[in-house]
Amino acid sequence: MKNLRYYLCILLFGFLFTAVKAQDANEESLGLPGDNLNLYAVMKLFQDSETLEGFEKSLNDENNHINNLDLDGDGNIDYIKVEDNIDGDVHTIVLKIAVTPHENQDVAVFTVQRDANNQVQIQLIGDEELYGKDYIVEPYYDGDINADEGLTPNPGYTGNMQNQGGRTIVVHRTTYVEVAAWPLIHFIFLPSYVVWNSPWYYGYYPPSWRPWHPFFWHEYFGYQHHYYNYYYGHYRHVNHYRYAHWNDHYYNNRRSHSEVVYQRRQAGDYKTTYSRPDTRKEGSDLFRRTHPVNSNRPGNRPTPRPGLNKPSERPGSVNPSARPGTTRPSVRTEHSKPAVRQEMNKPATRSGINRSVSPRKGVNKPATRHERNIPAAKPDRNKRSSNQDDSGSKTDKDRGRR
Numbered sequence: 001m002k003n004l005r006y007y008l009c010i011l012l013f014g015f016l017f018t019a020v021k022a023q024d025a026n027e028e029s030l031g032l033p034g035d036n037l038n039l040y041a042v043m044k045l046f047q048d049s050e051t052l053e054g055f056e057k058s059l060n061d062e063n064n065h066i067n068n069l070d071l072d073g074d075g076n077i078d079y080i081k082v083e084d085n086i087d088g089d090v091h092t093i094v095l096k097i098a099v100t101p102h103e104n105q106d107v108a109v110f111t112v113q114r115d116a117n118n119q120v121q122i123q124l125i126g127d128e129e130l131y132g133k134d135y136i137v138e139p140y141y142d143g144d145i146n147a148d149e150g151l152t153p154n155p156g157y158t159g160n161m162q163n164q165g166g167r168t169i170v171v172h173r174t175t176y177v178e179v180a181a182w183p184l185i186h187f188i189f190l191p192s193y194v195v196w197n198s199p200w201y202y203g204y205y206p207p208s209w210r211p212w213h214p215f216f217w218h219e220y221f222g223y224q225h226h227y228y229n230y231y232y233g234h235y236r237h238v239n240h241y242r243y244a245h246w247n248d249h250y251y252n253n254r255r256s257h258s259e260v261v262y263q264r265r266q267a268g269d270y271k272t273t274y275s276r277p278d279t280r281k282e283g284s285d286l287f288r289r290t291h292p293v294n295s296n297r298p299g300n301r302p303t304p305r306p307g308l309n310k311p312s313e314r315p316g317s318v319n320p321s322a323r324p325g326t327t328r329p330s331v332r333t334e335h336s337k338p339a340v341r342q343e344m345n346k347p348a349t350r351s352g353i354n355r356s357v358s359p360r361k362g363v364n365k366p367a368t369r370h371e372r373n374i375p376a377a378k379p380d381r382n383k384r385s386s387n388q389d390d391s392g393s394k395t396d397k398d399r400g401r402r
Contacts, residue, residue: 028221033261033270034130035217036068037080038224039108039137040231042095043124046110050183052093052196056082059095062212065286068220069107071261072099073269076211080107081198084188085254089114090243091188092250098202105129105258109250111243112185119176120185121242129257129265134239142173169232215283216276222283226291 029035042059045066049055059080060067069078078097085092093110106127114120126135160171179185187193200206215223243249264270 028225029217029274030132030135031271031274032130032132033069033071033265034107034126034132034135036070036214036220036273037107037130038066038220038231039124039126039131039135040235041066041224041227042108043137043139043235044227044231046124046184047182051187052082052084052184055184056080056198057206060209062210065220065223068214068217069097070214071097071105071258071264073264075213077214079200079205079209079211081200083197084195085250086195087245087249089189090245090249092243092254094250094254094256096256099258099260101202103258103260104256105261106256111241111246111250112188113243114180114189115176118180120180120182121176122179122185123238123242125241125246127255127257129261134241136238136241137235138238138242139179139234140171140173140236142175167229167232169229172234174234214273216279217273218277219279219283219286222280222285223287224283226284226287 045058045064046055049058058064059082062077067077067080069080070076071078078099080095080097083094083096085094090111090113093112095107095109096104097107099105107130108124108126110122110124112120112122121141122138124137126132126137128135160173180189214220
C-alpha cells in the first residue's frame, strides 16, 4: 500500500509540473500567427546589424532560429523581405511576406525618427493581423519608464528590477543618443545612404536561401526562452505610438494585408502550431547543443546542426538541380516590382561597408555580383511534399516539426 501511494504521489507531482510548464508557455503566447516571429529577437537583431541588406539576410538565416513563419501554409518557412520608406527624418522600415503572386502581408514595422539634436526613437510594431492591436516593442529609455502606463515620466526614478512572467529581470536602460549610435541607424542616416528595398518577390529569392520546415510553436518557444532574460531586460512592450504620422503615412496608405492570411486565421489554420507541447524540451535541447557552455548571449551565432549543413541533405528540402530556371521574367505584376536602385548591380562603394554576400556552406558561390542578383525560383507549391502520406496530411518528422 505504501508503494502504491508513493508511485501515485510521483505521478501526481509529474502531472502538476507538466501543467505548470504548459501554463507558463501559454502565458508567453498570443495565440496568433505572430507567435512564430519573436519581435524581441527581431529588435535585438536590428540593433546588432550594420545594413538593412545584412539585416534581411540574417533574419532569413535558418541558423539564427528567428523566422518561424509559414503564413501561406505550404509547410515551408516564408521569406521576409525588408523595405524602407522615408518621410523626412523618419524611416518606416517594413517587414513583409509575399503570400501569393498578387498579395503581400506586412509582418511588422520599425519606425525610426531623429530630431534636430541627433536623438533617435525607435519602435517595432507588429501588424494587427499577426499580433493583435497595438503590439509594440521598444528599448527601455532612461527617464521614460512609466510612459507605457500613461503616467508622467519621472527622471529621478532609478529602479532597475522588473517582473516578467514570474521571473525577476534586471532592466538595462538606454538613451536616445545611444540609440542613434546603433550601427544600422547610423548607416541609414548617412548622406550617402541608398534606400534599401528588397529586390526579391514571390517565387524569386536569393540563390543561397532555401526554405525549411517550421517548428511547432512550443519547440520555437523552448529555444527562444533562453534569451528572455536578455530580451525583457533591454526591451519592453508598450501600447502607444511615438511616430505622430503613423496612421496617415503608413497605416492608411502603405500597409499591405492579405485576404489569404485573414481567411486562414479566421478558419483557425494557424492554431495547429500549438498542438505539440511535448516538443518544448526539444527546442531547449537544440539551444544547448548549438551554444557553448556559459555563452547564452543573443549575439552569439549558433552552429549548424550536424548533417544538415547542406540544403540538399536536409529531409524534405528541395533539390537545387530540380529548380526551374533562374532567369528573371521580363514582366512582373506592378505590386511586386522592386524599387529601382541605380547601384543595385554595382560593387559596394560605401566606406567601411562590405556588401558582398557569403553563401551558406554547401552552396556554390556565384562567380559575379550580377549572377548573385539573379533570383531563384521558389519550389513548386502545388507539388505534393515527400513528407505527406496518401491522404495529403503531413507526418511528424525531424524532431516534431509540423
